[in-house]
Amino acid sequence: MKAIVIREPGGPEVLSLQEVAEPSLGAGQITLQVGATALNRADLLQRRGLYPPPKGESPLLGLECAGVVVAHGPGASGPPVGTRVMALLPGGGYAERVVVPERLALPIPDELGFEQAAAIPEAFLTAQEALFTLGRLEAGQTVLVHAAAGGVGSAAVQLAHAHGARVVATAGSREKLERVRSLGADTLVDYQTEDFAEAVSQVTEGQGADVVLDFVGGAYFERHMRCLAVGGRLVVIGLLGGVSADLNLAQLLMRRTQILGLVMRSRSVADKVAISQTFARNWLPRFASGALAPVVDSVFPLADAQGAHERMERNANIGKIVLRVSGSSAERLSD
Numbered sequence: 001m002k003a004i005v006i007r008e009p010g011g012p013e014v015l016s017l018q019e020v021a022e023p024s025l026g027a028g029q030i031t032l033q034v035g036a037t038a039l040n041r042a043d044l045l046q047r048r049g050l051y052p053p054p055k056g057e058s059p060l061l062g063l064e065c066a067g068v069v070v071a072h073g074p075g076a077s078g079p080p081v082g083t084r085v086m087a088l089l090p091g092g093g094y095a096e097r098v099v100v101p102e103r104l105a106l107p108i109p110d111e112l113g114f115e116q117a118a119a120i121p122e123a124f125l126t127a128q129e130a131l132f133t134l135g136r137l138e139a140g141q142t143v144l145v146h147a148a149a150g151g152v153g154s155a156a157v158q159l160a161h162a163h164g165a166r167v168v169a170t171a172g173s174r175e176k177l178e179r180v181r182s183l184g185a186d187t188l189v190d191y192q193t194e195d196f197a198e199a200v201s202q203v204t205e206g207q208g209a210d211v212v213l214d215f216v217g218g219a220y221f222e223r224h225m226r227c228l229a230v231g232g233r234l235v236v237i238g239l240l241g242g243v244s245a246d247l248n249l250a251q252l253l254m255r256r257t258q259i260l261g262l263v264m265r266s267r268s269v270a271d272k273v274a275i276s277q278t279f280a281r282n283w284l285p286r287f288a289s290g291a292l293a294p295v296v297d298s299v300f301p302l303a304d305a306q307g308a309h310e311r312m313e314r315n316a317n318i319g320k321i322v323l324r325v326s327g328s329s330a331e332r333l334s335d
């Protein structure tokens, strides 16, 4: 089959479409013919040799996909061959075929194509875990969502808004913020020119945010500790702004702050199944009605994974960058 291979650690130019061996189908697994996959920030790190796949998993890039079931491994009983499904993957999505534990497969609503469905698993399941499992966000509470025009951020804004929370969203340009407003954000902060901690203080009348979705880490830590409400939860999901910070334990203790780390890729299959099934129950039906929608920034053919990586490295995307795998010679749809 054809897949994107990392010729050597490096920039986007090291990605090339090559012939590779078919993935081997194990017990309880299904093979998917991949219709589309989507980029994640982790792919950029893996390409540079800085984020190796979990032991025993595919060395190929690709943490999510949408496709059709084409084969069952020993003991796997469903979903039937021909079913359209989407799934989180530990790797292997930048390829014509991938294997996945059958219990991780989520049905794709009829209303969505593969390119939309491929934009759902990583963004929405991560946002769900961060907001509700770790953040314990409740209706009427305030959440600060950084990188709100990114893949995970654009999903988090929609889920938090749908849950009845007040959303303060940051992004790096007016164009991005306008899109974020249309997803349900109540307060917009251009972090290049405005202070998000001040904005949170204003809208909460000095109380602070109940939950912060932190993709930035070190560079924002001190401000986060200041702008969290008493009993607030800081959910650390990404480290785009550095890994180190000074923690004032007295402040943590007095304000009963909770700092929670989140990682998806290295979780057990059982954890991922539980997360996927919660999503299927609570949120998936709302994609059929259009109340929730994956935000697709652009679609590149698989053969142009390089162009897709370059776009993400420029922080140019609003929502998810998708790779079309079936019929991968097709032209890019938008820029």
Ligand SMILES: NC(=O)c1ccc[n+]([C@@H]2O[C@H](COP(=O)([O-])OP(=O)(O)OC[C@H]3O[C@@H](n4cnc5c(N)ncnc54)[C@H](OP(=O)(O)O)[C@@H]3O)[C@@H](O)[C@H]2O)c1
Pocket (backbone or CB within 6 Å): 039, 040, 041, 042, 122, 126, 147, 148, 149, 150, 151, 152, 153, 170, 171, 172, 173, 176, 215, 216, 236, 237, 238, 239, 240, 241, 262, 263, 264, 265, 312, 315, 316, 317, 319, 320
């Ligand atoms: N823990 C997990 O399991 C998990 C799962 C998924 C994603 N993540 C992490 O979550 C983060 C977001 O992922 P994503 O898929 O949403 O990425 P994305 O779509 O590429 O969006 C990231 C956005 O963050 C903003 N940004 C970049 N560098 C920044 C910095 N230093 N300070 C502030 N903002 C910055 C940029 O938008 P602006 O133009 O607005 O600055 C960029 O477009 C990444 O760090 C990713 O690794 C973690």
